Amino acid sequence: MCGLVGAKPTYGGSSRYGLIAFASSLDTPGPFARNVLDAALLQEAFSGHDPRDSTSIDAPVPPVAEAARRADVAGLRVGVVKELSGEGYQAGVLSRFQESVELLESMGAKVVEVSCPSFDTALAAYYLIAPSECSSNLARFDAMRYGLRTGDDGTRGAEEVMALTRAEGFGPEVKRRIILGTYALSSGYYDAYYGSAQQVRTLIKRDFEAAFEGVDVLVSPTAPTTAFPLGERTGDPMAMYLADLCTIPTNLAGNAALSVPCGLAPEDGLPVGLQVMAPAMADDRAYRVGAALEAALRDRSGADFLSGSPYAL
Amino acid sequence: MVSAVTNGTAAGAAPVAYDDAVRRYEPVLGLEVHIELGTASKMFCSCPTAFGAEPNTQVCPVCLALPGALPVANAKAVESAIRLGLALDCSIASWCRFARKNYFYPDMPKNYQISQYDEPLCSDGALDVEVDTPEGPRTFRVEIERVHMEEDTGKSTHVGGATGRIHGASHSNVDYNRAGIPLLEIVTKPIPGAGDLAPQVARAYVAELRALARSLGISDVRMEEGSLRCDVNVSVNPNGAGEWGTRTETKNVNSLRSVERAVRSEIERQAGVLDAGGRIVQETRHFQENTGTSVSGRSKEEAQDYRYFPDPDLVPVAPGAEWVEELRAGLPELPAAQRARVRAEWGLSDEELRDLVNADAIELVEATVAAGADSGDARKWWLNELSRRAAESETELAALAITPGQVARVCALVSSGDLTNKLARQVVDGVLAGEGSPDEVVEARGLKVVSDDSALGAVVDQVIADNPDVVEKIRGGKAAAAGKLVGDVMKATRGQADAARARELILERIGS
Numbered sequence: 001m002c003g004l005v006g007a008k009p010t011y012g013g014s015s016r017y018g019l020i021a022f023a024s025s026l027d028t029p030g031p032f033a034r035n036v037l038d039a040a041l042l043q044e045a046f047s048g049h050d051p052r053d054s055t056s057i058d059a060p061v062p063p064v065a066e067a068a069r070r071a072d073v074a075g076l077r078v079g080v081v082k083e084l085s086g087e088g089y090q091a092g093v094l095s096r097f098q099e100s101v102e103l104l105e106s107m108g109a110k111v112v113e114v115s116c117p118s119f120d121t122a123l124a125a126y127y128l129i130a131p132s133e134c135s136s137n138l139a140r141f142d143a144m145r146y147g148l149r150t151g152d153d154g155t156r157g158a159e160e161v162m163a164l165t166r167a168e169g170f171g172p173e174v175k176r177r178i179i180l181g182t183y184a185l186s187s188g189y190y191d192a193y194y195g196s197a198q199q200v201r202t203l204i205k206r207d208f209e210a211a212f213e214g215v216d217v218l219v220s221p222t223a224p225t226t227a228f229p230l231g232e233r234t235g236d237p238m239a240m241y242l243a244d245l246c247t248i249p250t251n252l253a254g255n256a257a258l259s260v261p262c263g264l265a266p267e268d269g270l271p272v273g274l275q276v277m278a279p280a281m282a283d284d285r286a287y288r289v290g291a292a293l294e295a296a297l298r299d300r301s302g303a304d305f306l307s308g309s310p311y312a313l
Numbered sequence: 314m315v316s317a318v319t320n321g322t323a324a325g326a327a328p329v330a331y332d333d334a335v336r337r338y339e340p341v342l343g344l345e346v347h348i349e350l351g352t353a354s355k356m357f358c359s360c361p362t363a364f365g366a367e368p369n370t371q372v373c374p375v376c377l378a379l380p381g382a383l384p385v386a387n388a389k390a391v392e393s394a395i396r397l398g399l400a401l402d403c404s405i406a407s408w409c410r411f412a413r414k415n416y417f418y419p420d421m422p423k424n425y426q427i428s429q430y431d432e433p434l435c436s437d438g439a440l441d442v443e444v445d446t447p448e449g450p451r452t453f454r455v456e457i458e459r460v461h462m463e464e465d466t467g468k469s470t471h472v473g474g475a476t477g478r479i480h481g482a483s484h485s486n487v488d489y490n491r492a493g494i495p496l497l498e499i500v501t502k503p504i505p506g507a508g509d510l511a512p513q514v515a516r517a518y519v520a521e522l523r524a525l526a527r528s529l530g531i532s533d534v535r536m537e538e539g540s541l542r543c544d545v546n547v548s549v550n551p552n553g554a555g556e557w558g559t560r561t562e563t564k565n566v567n568s569l570r571s572v573e574r575a576v577r578s579e580i581e582r583q584a585g586v587l588d589a590g591g592r593i594v595q596e597t598r599h600f601q602e603n604t605g606t607s608v609s610g611r612s613k614e615e616a617q618d619y620r621y622f623p624d625p626d627l628v629p630v631a632p633g634a635e636w637v638e639e640l641r642a643g644l645p646e647l648p649a650a651q652r653a654r655v656r657a658e659w660g661l662s663d664e665e666l667r668d669l670v671n672a673d674a675i676e677l678v679e680a681t682v683a684a685g686a687d688s689g690d691a692r693k694w695w696l697n698e699l700s701r702r703a704a705e706s707e708t709e710l711a712a713l714a715i716t717p718g719q720v721a722r723v724c725a726l727v728s729s730g731d732l733t734n735k736l737a738r739q740v741v742d743g744v745l746a747g748e749g750s751p752d753e754v755v756e757a758r759g760l761k762v763v764s765d766d767s768a769l770g771a772v773v774d775q776v777i778a779d780n781p782d783v784v785e786k787i788r789g790g791k792a793a794a795a796g797k798l799v800g801d802v803m804k805a806t807r808g809q810a811d812a813a814r815a816r817e818l819i820l821e822r823i824g825s
Contacts, residue, residue: 018381025625054385054628133625136415139424140378144487158419158485185415185620194622 001223003261003271003306005039005290006032008247010280011254012057014043015050023133024055026126026251036260036291040068043283059281062256067284071291074108078289079215081277083119084246090225092265096272097221100262103296104219104289114215116207118200119249125200126248127241128184128193134174135181141169176237205253212279217289220246222259222273246275256283260290261306262297269310326589328606331577334549334584335509341557342504342511342576343546344455346522348497349465349539350393351532356464356495357384357427357627364538368488376493378422383626386411390462390495391434391630392640393531397497398435398460399641400525408631409434411462415620420467420487428463428498430621434630435460440525441649442517444510450663451510455518456502462630465494497531503557511547512576519543519572524648524670536568543572545600547579549587558583559593563607565600574605582606651675659688672700673710680717686724694720698738702745715744722751735808736760762811766818769802769810773818776801787823795819 007030016027031042044065049058080101085094105111143149143165144158151164170178184193211218223243233240250257255277262274274293278285297305306312328334355362358375374382398405412430438457443450468491473483499522507514523534523541534541548560561583566575583593598607646654655675656666659682669675674695681691695710699720703710723740726732732740732755743754755761776798777784786794795816802815 017383020380021383021626023625052385053383055626132622136413136425136620136622139415139417140380140422142417142419142424144419145377145422146379159417162417162419182620185622187618187620190620190622 001225001227001259001271001273003309004032004034005036005261005294006030006259007039007043007283007286008250008257009043009047009283010057010062010256012053012055013062013256013281013283014047015053015056017050017052021133021137023130024137025133026130028251036071036258036287036294037065037068039258040064040287040291057281062281062283064284064287067287068291070288071295072107073104073289073292076109076217076285076289077215078104078109078111079114079211079218080111081119081211081218081220082113082115083117084220088224088242088245089221090265090267092267093221093223093225093272096263096265097219097274100274100293100297101219103300104293107292107296109289112215114211114218116204116211116218116249118203118207121200122204122249122252123241123245125197125204126244126252127180128197129201129252131177131181132184132194132197133181135178135185138170138174138178141166173234173237201252204249208249208253208255208277208279216278217285218277219289220275220277222246222275226265226268226270226272250275250277253280255280256286258283258286258290260294262293263305264309269308271306271309326585326591328578328581329584329588331581332509334580335511337552338549338580338584338587339505339552339554340507340511340576340580341548341550341560342501342507342515343560344501344504344515344518345544345546345562346499346519347465347542347544348397348499348522348526348532348534349541350390350495350497351530351540352387352389352393352495354387354389355493356387356390356462357493358382360493362494364540366490368486368490371490372492376422377489378424384427384624386627386630387495391632393495393529394434394460394462394497395632395637396529396640396644397499397526397531398438399637400529400644400647401435401438401440401457401460401499403435403438403457403460405632405637406432406434406436406630407634408432408629410629411624411627412621413624414463416617418466419485420469420489420492422467422489422492426463426466427624427627428621429461432623433459433461434632440518440521442514442521444513444517445667446510453504453507453510453514453517455504455514458500458502460497460499463496463498465491465496467492505557511580512573515545515576516569516573520569521648528645528648528651530645539567542567545572545575545579547576547583548593549580549583551587558587559595561593561596561598563598563600564610567600567602571600571602571605575600575607578606655679655688659692665692668696672696674700677710677717677720681720681724684718684721686721687728690724690728691717691720694724694741698741702741713745714747715741719744719751726751726755730811730813731755731762732760733762733808733812736762760809762809766814769806769815769818772802772805772810773798773815773822776805777819777822784823787820792820 008028009030011028014029019027019029021027031039033039033042044061047061050056101111141147142162148165148169150168152161224245257275257277259273259275261271263272265272276286276289352362354360355376358373360371360373360376375384395405409432411427413425414428415425417424436459440455440457441452442455443452467487467489470486471479471482472486474481526532526534532540543566545563545566546560548558550556550558563575563579566572586593594612596612597610599610600607677695678691682688699713700710703713723737727737739760740751740754743758744751748754748757780798783794783797798819799812799816802810803812
């Protein structure tokens with residue numbers, strides 16, 4: 001939706017060591033690039049097992065650069081996720097997405113519709129799991145050992161200095177998530193919130209597993225709408241969270257995904273993204289599809305279509 | 314009618330004398346023991362674990378919780394936990410996770426402690442402990458609820474106050490060397506039925522657990538250094554009440570003696586509160602070494618919410634059945650079996666065994682016997698002379714600068730007649746002073762018994778010549794008078810003579 005190629009590699013495909021933790025079970029370093037091959041080269045460079053991150057996977061790095069160069073979808077089975085379209089999706093997003101799917105089909109991909117019913121609950125689960133982990137991960141920013149320290153004037157105890165520092169240092173969205181997460185983990189609420197969110201997560205994983213028995217990759221729009229103006233939704237967190245609707249299932253499942261620009265929405269001239277989702281450690285499949293689509297779109301428009309946007313730099 | 318309002322908790326009530334308290338109230342115990350593992354590195358990073366280093370010299374990004382640092386579980390610590398679990402006859406989980414225990418405290422770098430919550434590695438075990446009663450030793454089975462792994466916190470020192478406590482302090486220093494040291498927490502199930510023996514049962518349990526950890530070699534279990542720490546839970550209920558009372562948890566119990574005293578004083582205190590019509594407040598109490606009683610700490614009635622959840626930074630611990638069986642097969646002889654065996658092998662009485670246990674000397678005596686000494690001689694050396702030396706230098710018996718092999722050599726020199734007991738003690742002095750092996754000390758100090766007849770003969774002749782009156786008595790049939798001459802020979806040789814040979818020579822020369 002910003003006109004860039006972006007990847008969400010398999011969780012554990014690369015090390016989280018050195019990454020400031022937000023939500024440990026979801027945090028995945030990923031590349032942003034101008035094109036699919038650049039993204040692949042960058043991802044391949046930072047991927048691989050790290051003994052300092054025990055959640056990193058000790059297996060060969062998926063050959064994403066090779067896949068990006070191959071850029072071929074002939075015979076590949078592509079599933080369109082039924083739940084990630086329809087009401088709430090911008091018309092121009094859906095039309096560009098549909099055209100891209102047809103383009104893939106014209107290149108030899110076998111396209112089918114796939115249903116992943118649990119995806120409807122993904123957003124709710126994400127906004128319990130991520131804030132819960134975030135509330136704990138951000139606890140270390142307490143002014144005791146490093147970073148900002150507020151109100152340490154000799155009259156206050158450690159606890160008060162911690163509280164003043166955290167009140168000053170964290171922004172409103174971070175505080176909102178810390179409070180949400182603290183609440184969700186509280187005794188008496190754990191089972192209803194964090195516990196059931198983890199169950200939803202399992203259901204989402206199963207939906208993916210079932211889907212990947214019939215298709216090689218899944219596709220959907222990357223976001224329901226094109227980019228909204230900076231600051232427009234800060235007063236309405238729910239509307240802002242909805243922008244993540246399509247990318248969250250992959251994040252919760254720990255799978256791989258790639259977003260490629262697939263045209264401009266006619267109504268606002270802003271880029272639309274297409275998301276390719278692949279099983280864990282099969283990142284290369286997403287890159288194959290992304291690179292093929294990128295090449296086909298370039299061939300069709302004869303140039304970089306993004307330059308046609310009124311917002312092009 | 315409204316009755317007079319009294320202090321609802323009767324917290325200030327006078328304690329009840331112990332014998333009276335346990336006659337009318339049934340105590341129920343619960344013990345939580347933390348053991349710091351003796352692994353080379355910390356629980357989740359590779360920092361060293363040595364005790365007593367300069368503050369904040371054994372730290373790294375992980376145990377200081379710098380942004381971006383991640384924990385990796387110490388496999389050796391997991392192995393130690395499993396071995397203790399097996400020794401306690403626990404079930405070992407085939408899959409379990411670490412959990413985060415969230416609370417803010419300056420000595421906890423991440424502001425959460427990595428621990429285990431509802432998925433402990435080991436559960437449902439038991440440890441038999443023995444206490445002395447007027448009717449002889451009695452065995453209690455203490456049921457183990459769980460053994461789980463966690464990390465230690467840093468250590469705060471409160472400066473500027475009168476008592477070293479946080480109240481009244483001007484500032485606090487935090488040493489993070491201890492942060493991340495692997496800990497095992499061993500939690501008992503409630504222990505009812507100990508009655509008036511409750512304090513001894515508590516002590517015996519901690520002592521036995523310590524012996525177990527030591528025999529497994531997983532920790533140095535030194536209470537004075539905090540590598541074994543004990544929290545004592547006590548409740549009392551009036552006899553026949555059927556329902557257990559509210560419990561308190563006493564912390565800062567830093568010796569076996571304190572364990573016993575803490576239980577005893579808490580039973581007395583709670584009985585006093587209940588006698589006065591009060592109720593027991595569920596709280597943490599702090600044991601005071603100087604008074605042998607505890608003072609009220611934080612109330613647990615508004616329990617802190619630790620917001621436990623599985624730590625997403627760590628993968629589950631899933632010990633394979635084969636590995637667990639390998640560890641089980643590799644367990645050493647456990648203390649109870651060892652005691653039974655040495656008792657039979659060495660023919661010990663209850664008391665002799667107890668002395669040996671209390672002195673922590675079984676292993677040392679065993680090693681000395683293995684090096685060729687008689688068990689009686691070995692016990693005598695370790696329990697008398699060497700225990701005294703250890704006490705004098707305030708060190709543990711095992712830390713003395715003498716090996717079981719050297720003690721065995723001293724025993725051998727005594728039984729061959731090369732050394733008298735008195736000389737042997739001088740040899741031990743030399744060894745402890747770092748002068749070398751027993752033989753080297755004998756050589757260097759010239760301590761060998763003089764039994765060579767020509768050397769001894771000259772001294773004997775001189776003594777006979779110097780004591781004509783005594784010689785007369787002996788000739789007159791008073792053989793016992795020879796003792797005086799033997800004594801003079803010993804004096805003249807500065808104790809190095811073979812007394813028995815000297816006596817023979819004296820009687821020979823006098824011709825009686």
